[in-house]
Amino acid sequence: MKLFTKLALVSAIAVSGQAMAMQSLDDSALSAATGQDGIDLTIVTSGITIDKVLVHDNDGLDPAATNVPVAFGGINLGGTGEAGAIVVNNVSVAVDGANANPLLGGALAHVVIDTDGGTAADGSGAFLNINATTNAIAVGIGGIAIGKSNAALDFTNAASGARRGVAGETEILGAMNINVGASNLNIQLGAAQPQGALILAKGVIQNGITISGLDLKDNVGGGAIGVDTIKVTSAGTGNVGNANLVVNTKIGVNATGLTVQSSGSQDIYLAGVKMGDLATAGSIGDVEIQGLNMGNSMIMVSGH
Numbered sequence: 001m002k003l004f005t006k007l008a009l010v011s012a013i014a015v016s017g018q019a020m021a022m023q024s025l026d027d028s029a030l031s032a033a034t035g036q037d038g039i040d041l042t043i044v045t046s047g048i049t050i051d052k053v054l055v056h057d058n059d060g061l062d063p064a065a066t067n068v069p070v071a072f073g074g075i076n077l078g079g080t081g082e083a084g085a086i087v088v089n090n091v092s093v094a095v096d097g098a099n100a101n102p103l104l105g106g107a108l109a110h111v112v113i114d115t116d117g118g119t120a121a122d123g124s125g126a127f128l129n130i131n132a133t134t135n136a137i138a139v140g141i142g143g144i145a146i147g148k149s150n151a152a153l154d155f156t157n158a159a160s161g162a163r164r165g166v167a168g169e170t171e172i173l174g175a176m177n178i179n180v181g182a183s184n185l186n187i188q189l190g191a192a193q194p195q196g197a198l199i200l201a202k203g204v205i206q207n208g209i210t211i212s213g214l215d216l217k218d219n220v221g222g223g224a225i226g227v228d229t230i231k232v233t234s235a236g237t238g239n240v241g242n243a244n245l246v247v248n249t250k251i252g253v254n255a256t257g258l259t260v261q262s263s264g265s266q267d268i269y270l271a272g273v274k275m276g277d278l279a280t281a282g283s284i285g286d287v288e289i290q291g292l293n294m295g296n297s298m299i300m301v302s303g304h
Helices: 002-015 027-034
Strands: 021-024 039-044 048-057 084-095 109-116 127-134 137-149 166-173 176-180 183-190 199-205 209-217 224-234 245-254 257-262 265-276 283-293 297-301
Touching: 048 137, 084 166, 224 245
Parallel strands: none
Antiparallel strands: 021 039, 039 109, 048 084, 084 137, 109 127, 127 183, 137 166, 137 176, 166 209, 176 209, 183 199, 199 245, 209 224, 224 265, 245 257, 257 297, 265 283
16 A cells, blocks of 8 residues: 555656746755755746556457466466456546645755765765655546457657557546655665665655545456555554654665565554445445555566
8 A cells, every 4th residue: 555655656757847836945945955965946837737648458368368277277367368448437546635834935845965975985886865754645537447448559650649548448446546645765876876776665655545535446256345444554553553654765776676675563443344236335334554664665666
């Protein structure tokens, strides 16, 4: 949950260059703020919106794929080898006014950029350091669907646009809202990263992470599994627990793909769990997970 939100935040900042206003501080303001050389950026936006994000699987599912080896009676998974896509609809990113960080003055983020020569005499240890303090952020997702990919883009056609799209959409997750408290993200790029990773997310997310309106749909049976609200914080004690989420996540890229390492212990609370027709189904109650600790786990993401 924590990882998903961080990755979503990084992606939103990366693709929103045209949607946001970036204001650089003048020399006197920068000097007063830091007393050092470097670049300060304050990112202000009235709100970032994306109509669709599509991830195309160009070769679909292997027609020979089964859920277990054929020797053990494997069931064919129905693959056709036709390109399909995951479609994320109507994404919005804005400052969460109810939990905004007053130190940022309503800005989405404050970014501090520095270059360091490192300790190696030959300059091989030089690196770029980017530190981003983000405000409390409200992310809206209009739903997640799957569809059949249209023909791939023809990059040899100079008149071709940059839109592929899908034919038909089947929604598998309904609309949801994700609220992430104010946090800090540090990125280091170069021949060496003294922090030990390409991206180090370490600090405290104030008020943790809250997801509301989550429902997983069964389009065959016609029902769904729904959760009114999910709250994620660091593990605490007693009835009050911990109101914040302590983050210690390292993100890097090795020869095989993206790697993510995260540590810490979390409390997770799911309120209003329902199954069936969500318009009429009664709640089975609330589900609480205390002290979830994944150890020194690593997630590796790569193509296949």
